[in-house]
Amino acid sequence: MEDDCPTxxxxxxESLDALRGLALFGVLMVNLQTQFRVSLFRFYSGFHTDPGYxxxxxxxxxxxxxxxxAFAIFSFLFGVGLAMFFERRPMRRLLRRLVVLLLIGFxxxxxxxxxxxxxxxxxxxxxxxVLLAGPRIAAGLALACAAIEVLPLxxxxxxxxxxxxxxxxxxxxxxxxxxxxDVFRFxxxxxRLYIVPLLLGSLPHIGGLMLAGTAVxxxxxxxxxxxxLPLYRAAALAGLAIGGGASALEILHEEGRxxxxxxxxxxxxxxxxxxxxxxxxxxxxAIASECGVQLSRIFAPIGRMALTSYVTQSIVLGFVFFGxxxxxxxxxxxxxxxxxxxxxxxxxxxxSHLWLSRFRFGPLEWxxxxxxxxxxxxxxxxxxxxxxxRRG
Numbered sequence: 001m002e003d004d005c006p007t008x009x010x011x012x013x014e015s016l017d018a019l020r021g022l023a024l025f026g027v028l029m030v031n032l033q034t035q036f037r038v039s040l041f042r043f044y045s046g047f048h049t050d051p052g053y054x055x056x057x058x059x060x061x062x063x064x065x066x067x068x069x070a071f072a073i074f075s076f077l078f079g080v081g082l083a084m085f086f087e088r089r090p091m092r093r094l095l096r097r098l099v100v101l102l103l104i105g106f107x108x109x110x111x112x113x114x115x116x117x118x119x120x121x122x123x124x125x126x127x128x129x130v131l132l133a134g135p136r137i138a139a140g141l142a143l144a145c146a147a148i149e150v151l152p153l154x155x156x157x158x159x160x161x162x163x164x165x166x167x168x169x170x171x172x173x174x175x176x177x178x179x180x181x182d183v184f185r186f187x188x189x190x191x192r193l194y195i196v197p198l199l200l201g202s203l204p205h206i207g208g209l210m211l212a213g214t215a216v217x218x219x220x221x222x223x224x225x226x227x228x229l230p231l232y233r234a235a236a237l238a239g240l241a242i243g244g245g246a247s248a249l250e251i252l253h254e255e256g257r258x259x260x261x262x263x264x265x266x267x268x269x270x271x272x273x274x275x276x277x278x279x280x281x282x283x284x285x286a287i288a289s290e291c292g293v294q295l296s297r298i299f300a301p302i303g304r305m306a307l308t309s310y311v312t313q314s315i316v317l318g319f320v321f322f323g324x325x326x327x328x329x330x331x332x333x334x335x336x337x338x339x340x341x342x343x344x345x346x347x348x349x350x351x352s353h354l355w356l357s358r359f360r361f362g363p364l365e366w367x368x369x370x371x372x373x374x375x376x377x378x379x380x381x382x383x384x385x386x387x388x389x390r391r392g
Contacts, residue, residue, distance in 0.1 A: 015225070015287050018296035019280065020077050021303030025345050026070025028313055032341040033062055035114040036321040038330055039175060041194070042168030044158055047254065050333035058334040063254075064247045071116065072276035075206045078120055079127065079213025080222065086131045094131075097372040098124045104307075104368065110184075112314040113191040117307075119199045123206040130211060135218035138211045145208025149269050152262075155204070156197035167194065175322050176329035183322055209273070225284045232281040232288075239278020246270035301352035302345075305362030309348050316344065 034043040042049070048059050085094050098121050105117030130138050148155075158164065167190065174186040221228055250271045252258045260267055286292035302309055319325035355362065359379045361369060369377045 013222075014300045015284070015293075015296055016077065016080065016222070017300040017303035018287070018298075019073070019283050019303065020306050021299035021301070021349075022283070023070050023073040023077065024302060024306050024309055026066040027074065027310065028345055029062055029338060029341050030067050030070055031114055031313070032317060032337055033059070033334055034067070035112075036317045036329065037332055037334065037337045039168050039171030040114065041159075041164040042172055042330070045161060045164040045168050052333065052335070054335035055333045058338050060251060062334075062338070063251055064244075068272040069243070069276045069279060072205075072209055072272050073279060074116075075120070075123075075209035076213040076216075076276065076280065078124065079210030079215075080217045081213075082124060082128060082210065083131060083214040083217040086128075091128065091132070093372065094128055095125065097368070098128065100368055100371040104364070108311055108314065109191065112318055113187050113195045114314065117310075119202060119206055123203055123210055126203070127207050127210045127214065131214060135215040138218070139215040142208045142211035142215060145204045145211065146269065146273065148204040149208070150266050152265070156201035158198065159194060172330035176327050176331065178323040180324040183324060205272075209276075212277075222284070225288050229285065229288050232284045235281035236278050236285055239274040239276075239281060241278075242270055243272070243275020243278055247275060298349065301356045302349050304356060305352045305365060307368060308362035308364040309352065311364060312348070313344065 034040055034047075038049055047063060048056060082094065085097065101117055101124070102121035105115055105119075105121050109115040109118055130141060159167070171186070171190065174182055178186065216222060221231070225232065246267045249258065249260065249267050250264075253260045253264060253267070287296050321327070321329040323329075352362070359366075361377070361379065366377060366379060
């Protein structure tokens with residue numbers, strides 16, 4: 001019989017919530033620097049925008065440690081979530097859940113075209129049928145997606161450098177000083193011309209990481225961290241070493257100090273996926289200790305409210321940086337903006353703890369679940385007890 005009752009807080013895997021919460025911090029810091037402080041194309045046409053050691057160090061730290069890695073972790077965890085959901089409910093319910101996310105992402109895209117929910121929903125719909133097959137097939141398809149990224153195929157991507165420069169200048173002017181209508185019209189054209197092709201080109205990357213997440217979960221590699229500790233240590237060491245070296249090369253290439261030529265796509269992939277999976281493995285190494293478990297509980301609530309927190313970030317930062325609010329786009333250096341992002345994230349952690357002490361779900365999580373199950377879910381109280389999943 002189908003289980004229409006959503007996952008109880010007690011049946012959740014707290015460590016995955018904590019990892020999602022930590023990934024959300026990386027997403028916030030990257031979005032803050034690349035899509036709010038300056039426009040996306042202004043950033044990619046030259047990511048050092050302000051002089052001074054603090055600003056240059058902030059740019060390099062975010063580029064080296066977080067850019068693309070946080071989104072990769074989220075994609076991986078989304079795949080884990082797909083596999084977990086499918087274990088308890090039929091495929092049609094999972095597909096409905098993804099369609100609801102597609103609608104949420106579309107609405108969010110109208111407010112801010114840096115949205116990733118739409119791409120996650122589309123990739124999830126493409127990946128979900130693989131759940132009917134075995135995890136080894138999912139792992140093989142994940143490797144195939146990685147090959148697609150590396151091969152010189154005509155996938156949509158960033159426009160030419162001159163186009164990015166022009167678009168970046170225009171975006172800074174409109175986002176920093178335009179009315180809500182001006183921003184909306186400019187955003188619509190930017191989305192149609194550049195963002196949608198960019199998202200389509202990213203689908204093999206996102207889908208491959210989701211497939212990896214489904215395979216890792218179904219192979220039981222996340223169910224007992226202590227049992228898999230040697231594997232995590234090896235994966236952390238290899239992933240961070242490969243990803244760190246590739247990320248350093250990528251930054252040197254971007255700054256014009258070296259020229260990677262035809263290897264640039266390979267280095268870009270190695271700078272993202274191994275680094276992100278190394279982070280995941282390092283996290284599970286950390287929570288094998290009691291101290292790590294206690295620390296992870298700080299971040300678990302914001303991970304449980306990741307959808308609400310993510311959308312709230314775009315609304316708040318839109319008001320701070322766009323012309324219909326404070327209009328600070330293009331006016332602030334990166335270092336103080338990063339401190340502001342840390343402050344916002346700390347506030348969201350506190351708000352998540354407070355909210356979940358009274359309610360079962362975040363506001364948008366409640367809407368997502370209610371539409372998925374076709375009826376309003378209880379915000380207080382509980383369904384019938386669900387089996388508690390092991391954290392290890």
